[in-house]
Amino acid sequence: MALMPGLQINIGQQLKLTPQLQQSIKILQYSALEVQQTIESTLETNFMLEVYDENEELASEERNDIEADSAVDSDAEPAPLDIEQANKISDELELDCQWDEVFADHTASSSQSSVADYVSAETYTASEKSLHDHLYWQSDIYPWNERQQIIAPYLIDDINDEGYLSSSLPQLLEAIQENELDLHVTSEELSEVLGVVQQFEPTGVGARDLQESLLLQLGVVKSTPFVVTARQLIKEHFDWLTYQDHKRIKKMYALNDEELHQILKLIQSLNPRPGRTFSATQTEVVVPDLRLRRNRQDGWIVELNADAFPRLTVNSAYVDLASQVQDSNESKKIKEQLTEAKGLIKSIHSRGETLLKVGKFIVEKQQRFFEEGEQAMQPLVLREVAEHLDLHESTISRATNxxxxxxxxxxxxxxxxxxxxxxxxxxxxxxxxxxKAHIKALIDEEDPKKPLSDSKLMQLLEEKGISVARRTIAKYREALNLPSSSERKKLNKFKF
Incomplete structure (x- = not known):
């Protein structure tokens, strides 16, 4: 069959997102902090976009009022000045202070307060010292030989923020041999340098696992009862501690309950993450998009957080200038900037409307939660909100994440x-x-000597009118990081 060129007409439907719709979807899924960063970056590049300053507008209105009043006063005839009365002050005038207070030596008082209130710049500036900085400082003052001085940085760099080695010694040895071809480091040399690093502060740093870190920390504990037994227990039967097999521990080391309690107390006083002392913890900034307040007359009121975003507007001066520009290239650039500014303002406005709708529905649905707490939380899924607001479930997902x-x-x-x-x-x-809230409340109120089993929790929940299977209770209890009744009994026995 011969191949011949030809034309075909196909009819089909395609859904294409306009740039404005794409931007609206992107802005909606952004967090408040990301929206603020987007606004700041756009303000730096788009001269058509500016922040609406309400104080500046009020100030201009006040200036206009003052100018209007001065114009009216200028038309009126000035009142004659009575020179004799001008220098007199009525005795009936009430003063809330004494004249000597008003005309006090301002220079002296201000100089004294300025000296007292002076704070040096060092008070306001402080650098965070990381774990690696602290380890390197100790390494710099340690008397290494030339070979050890090359090996030590490899070990220090491999220590993570919690104070443990991230790689095994064979992996570190391989890395050193690849980078230091002329050094020919042996595993004995590497272990020797590691032993020195493990003597650095904080105690327990440079360990390969939790067991080694605890042993390093117990190695510096002196004049403490049961420290030898605790060290021997961790070295020989660390898994017994992990499984809380207290009966076997007491039998193996001939301990009574009080002695076991003292040993466990000593071990629990150690730091399982020694590097956290020097780890810089950055607090996550959460900017609320919505605010909920209660009004006696209207009940719960949901409103947008006005402090979360600056109010944006288009610079009217540049809009007027755009109409006067004759150059086509400049005019095109201005129109593009104007379109971008209007698009961003519209997207942020649309985002606020969507969040407000979703927030109002959630508050209406979960009103009992805000009045009574977690135990009054109602079941809610994305589909229910989407159907009520006539929106897609993906939109609700973006608006709540x-x-x-x-x-x-x-x-x-x-x-x-x-x-x-x-x-x-x-x-x-x-x-x-x-x-989950009911389960946690029941466990918090239980008798420490007789913890509630999952079956007993099921019965107590049924008394409250909540029917839940035992396996569901076990699943929720594990999700709350709550141990089983037998494990809680062991833990409660040695609590202090």
Missing amino acids: QKYIQTPRGTFELKYFFSSGVSQYGSADQSAIAI
Whole structure:
């Protein structure tokens, strides 16, 4: 069959996102902090966009009022000045201070306060010292030989923020041999240098695992009862501690309950993460997008956080200038800047409207939570919000991820209020979050000597009208990082 060129017409549908819609979707999924960063970067590059300053507008209005008043006063005839009365002050004038207070020596008082209030610049500037900085400082003053001085930085660089070696000694030895071809380091030399590094502060640093770190820390403990037994227990039977096999420990080392309690107390006083002392912890900044407040008349009110974003507007002066520009290239550039500015303003405005709708529905659905707490949380899924607001589930997902609401009970991420429902017999479904809160409350109130089993928890929940399977309770308990009843009994026995 011969191949012949030809034309074909196909009819089909395609969905294409406009640049404006793409930007709106991107802005909606951004967190408040990311939106602020986007605004700042756009302000630096787009001269058509500016921050609306309400104080500046009020100041201009005041200037206009003053100018208007001065114009009116200038038209009126000035009142005659009575020279004799001008230098007199009425005795009936009430003063809230004495004249000597008003005309006090301002220079002397200000100089004294300025000296007292002076704070040096060093008070305001401080550099954080990392774990590696501290280890390198100790390494610099240690009397290494030439070979050890080359090996030590490899070990220090491999120590993570928690104070442990990230790589094994064979891996470190291989890395040194690849980079230091003329050194020919042996495993004995590497172990010797590691032994020195493990003597640095903080105690326990440079260990390869938790067991070694605890032994290093116990190695510097002196004049403490049971330190030898604790060191021997960790070295020989560390797995017994892990599994909390206290009965076998007491039998092996001939200990009574009080002696075992003292040993466990000593071990628990050690630091399982020695490097955290010098680790710089950065606090995550959470900017709430919404605020919830209660009004006696209107009840719960959800509003956008006005402090989260600056109010944006288009610079009217540049808009007027754009109409006067004759150069086509310059005019095109101005129009592009104007389109970008208007698009960003519209996207942020659309984001705020969507968050406000979603926030109002969540507060309406979870009103009992804000009044009673977690145990009153209602089941809620994305589909329910999407159907009520006539939006797509993906839009609701973007509008609740990394979006926060500030409430009288604290600041929560919007997706926190979503949880699946557990079916109940003859009653409304229960939220998984509410059931977890009930389980945690029951365990917190239990008798430490007789912890509640999962079966007993199931019975107590049924008394509250909550029907949950035992395996579901076990799953929720593990999600809350709560041990089983037998493990809690062991832990409660040696609590101090």
